[in-house]
Amino acid sequence: MRKEEKKRCVVAEKNKTERRKFYNDDECPIRNVVAQIGDKWSMLILFALVDGSDRFNSLKSRIIGISQRMLTQTLRDLEREGYVKRTVFPEVPVRVEYELTEMGSGIVKPLYQLVSWAGEHHDDIKHCRKIYDDRVSS
Amino acid sequence: MRKEEKKRCVVAEKNKTERRKFYNDDECPIRNVVAQIGDKWSMLILFALVDGSDRFNSLKSRIIGISQRMLTQTLRDLEREGYVKRTVFPEVPVRVEYELTEMGSGIVKPLYQLVSWAGEHHDDIKHCRKIYDDRVSS
DNA sequence: TAACCTTGGTTACTTTTAATTACTATGGTG
DNA sequence: CACCATAGTAATTAAAAGTAACCAAGGTTA
Secondary structure (H helix, E strand, O other), X not given: OHHHHHHHHHHHHOOOOOOOOEOOOOOXXXXXXXXXXXXXXXXXXXXXXXXXXXXXXXXXXXXXXXXXXXXXXXXXXXXXXXXXXXXXXOOOOOEEEEEEOHHHHHHHHXXXXXXXXXXXXXXXXXXXXXXXXXXXXO | OHHHHHHHHHHHHOOOOOOOOEOOOOOOHHHXXXXXXXXXXXXXXXXXXXXXXXXXXXXXXXXXXXXXXXXXXXXXXXXXHOOEEEEEEOOOOOEEEEEEOHHHHHHHHHHHHHHHHHHHOHHHHHHHHHHHHHHXXX
16 A cells, blocks of 8 residues: 555656655654644643643633633643643642643653744744735735 | 733742743744644645655645645645745646745754654653543543 | 632533535646 | 646535633631
């Protein structure tokens, strides 16, 4: 199956260098990483927890605009993936602390590279957008 | 405004070290990067173009599962952001080539770090998921 | 003892956004 | 005149996110 497709690809491309294919299964690391943290809130929560463990309502007030429902849901997902650890302290009222696991700290490193790149080039991107929009509208 | 919120935050957290807040404006690099390439196809297209410039239908066949419409749309968005350059060759039939811009090559580097991290830890994540699901269902 | 407070949720419902599918256009070629 | 590559557009469906109301435990207050 794979071999056949590769062959077809090579034939189609003729004398060009061979190019990768991106398969639609759960072995594709790109699709995996996008599915895991490509949603609206995951990266924000991971970065919030870089500052140290934090509790539900504090996170809610630090991540401006997140609803209680989405915070719960995204924290659950991150916990399930193994990026976040949830600890319940049976005090009154109950206290729940969230912190990065070792894996959570692990993924934050490349994410940080990405975000600092984005920060550095934010103006360039806005510039490109403007040029594009001006060109298209004319 | 910001100052006030910061103050409130510090008061709320008392003797803990100060924590960052993540504001809801377009200056937040995290929200920006997620909005740009957090969708289903952007990262795949960027990575496909790392192998060199390519044309529409070749991309379509290499990125398994993408529809014609989503490829068009995502390429347009990437072009608008300045990651991809589109060149039309007025041959017959028309040939359209897509390639990474300098900025596109720039963002792919941190993305590559992220993807290789994800590739290395894919099994760990699947393991975590299984443990979580077993724990929850019991 | 009843009403109320807190934190940290859940549930049902609605809105918004993303993605898919199918159809149309263009401007040549064989 | 059916075909190609490269789109655009419209209709539909699916998925993500938001809103608001409610719940639970256990303490406080009246």
